[in-house]
Structures are given as C-alpha cells and as structure tokens.
Amino acid sequence: AQSVTQLDSQVPVFEEAPVELRCNYSSSVSVYLFWYVQYPNQGLQLLLKYLSGSTLVKGINGFEAEFNKSQTSFHLRKPSVHISDTAEYFCAVGRGKLIFGQGTELSVKP
Amino acid sequence: NAGVTQTPKFQVLKTGQSMTLQCAQDMNHNSMYWYRQDPGMGLRLIYYSASEGTTDKGEVPNGYNVSRLNKREFSLRLESAAPSQTSVYFCASIITGRSSEQYFGPGTRLTVT
Numbered sequence A: 001a002q003s004v005t006q007l008d009s010q011v012p013v014f015e016e017a018p019v020e021l022r023c024n025y026s027s028s029v030s031v032y033l034f035w036y037v038q039y040p041n042q043g044l045q046l047l048l049k050y051l052s053g054s055t056l057v058k059g060i061n062g063f064e065a066e067f068n069k070s071q072t073s074f075h076l077r078k079p080s081v082h083i084s085d086t087a088e089y090f091c092a093v094g095r096g097k098l099i100f101g102q103g104t105e106l107s108v109k110p
Numbered sequence B: 001n002a003g004v005t006q007t008p009k010f011q012v013l014k015t016g017q018s019m020t021l022q023c024a025q026d027m028n029h030n031s032m033y034w035y036r037q038d039p040g041m042g043l044r045l046i047y048y049s050a051s052e053g054t055t056d057k058g059e060v061p062n063g064y065n066v067s068r069l070n071k072r073e074f075s076l077r078l079e080s081a082a083p084s085q086t087s088v089y090f091c092a093s094i095i096t097g098r099s100s101e102q103y104f105g106p107g108t109r110l111t112v113t
Helices: none
Strands: A003-006 A010-014 A019-021 A023-026 A032-038 A044-050 A056-058 A064-068 A073-078 A087-095 A097-100 A104-109 B004-007 B010-013 B019-025 B031-037 B043-049 B064-068 B074-078 B087-094 B108-112
Touching (some): A019 A104, A032 A064, A044 A056, A044 A064, A073 A087, A097 B043, B010 B019, B019 B087
Parallel strands (some): B010 B108
Antiparallel strands (some): A003 A023, A019 A073, A023 A073, A056 A064, B019 B074, B087 B108
C-alpha cells in the first residue's frame, strides 16, 4: 500500500522569503512522485515530477523538489516566493493511480 | 485542444435526486479517473478506467457508478444523492505507461441539501 503525508496543513510566509513544503511517502515498490498546485476555484496543475535519475527536480514557476529515498521524502522548495504563489499544493505518489496528500495551503503575505 | 472538460461546473441537488457528471478529454488518453476533493482530505479516487471498456473501484466508490462511454468520455453517476456527497469532483486522464502525469479538468462543485 502507498500513502502520502504532507506535514504542514498551512504555511504562511512573507513575500520574497524562501519556503519549503514537506512531503513524506511510503511505498513498497518504486514509484513516481508529483507536486501539483491548485489556485482558488481551479483544477490541479502539475508543478514537477520525479520519475527516476537525478534526485533534484526542477519545475515550473521556480519550484524544485528533492527526492530522498532513505528518508522517503519529496519536499518542495522555492528560494523566493511571490504573492501569486498563494495556492494549495498537493504531493502525490503512484504509477497510473495516484495517492494524494492532504494538501498544504501556502499563503504569501506582502 | 480543450484538454479535459467537465460539465456542469456547479450543481445543487436535493437528497435522493440523481445526476450524472460528464467528463471528456481530447488528448487520446487511455486512462481516466474520477476524484472527489474535500477540505483537509486531499483528493480521493472514486473510480477509474484503465482503458476503454474497463472500470475499477478506487478508494471511495460507495454511492457512485461510472460509465466509460468511449475513449473520450467517462461519466460519474450519483443514483441517490446524499449530503455526504457534497464535494468538488475532478476528472483526470493520462496516457498509460507515459510518466503517469495526470491532466485534470476544472472540476464540478456539487452541493447536496
């Protein structure tokens, strides 16, 4: 069985500050890992994905994530956030069928 | 390409009423999925269709049925709506075997009173 835990339900941060959204997963088989973003009243949009290879994955809008197999983590980072990054972020694991975490609300304040 | 489209965008039902949520994709994807999104619970898989002609239960299938009408369309039916089915419903699709990246529709916001 697979599972995903997002360790923070809400993350408030000031504009231009760095941010890290934490995601831990469990799986008995090798998996793909994803981060999706959801802006208010919209569907989900893929930020980045890890399939294999380099453990540092770069995505859209300046986000990156690092796959850490020993710690079973896939944390999302951005060195300097903007107001427009305010959204809900979901970590997901799987091949085909996805298991999603509970979501982290990122709130960027001026 | 329109991607994944869903209709309707909003719906209010009374307890016991039935309705069908429609989903279509124009990307020639093999697999399609229905999720529900509830606050603090992320997205949970209701049903999925790995290919045309097949459907399987996901994590929360009770109270729902699905039909994979053809390769493009995958509908979700609520036979007798209950307040617990108040949620936002998302449809998604992928090309099986290709990185598993799912493409999502804009969602249907359903309220059952």
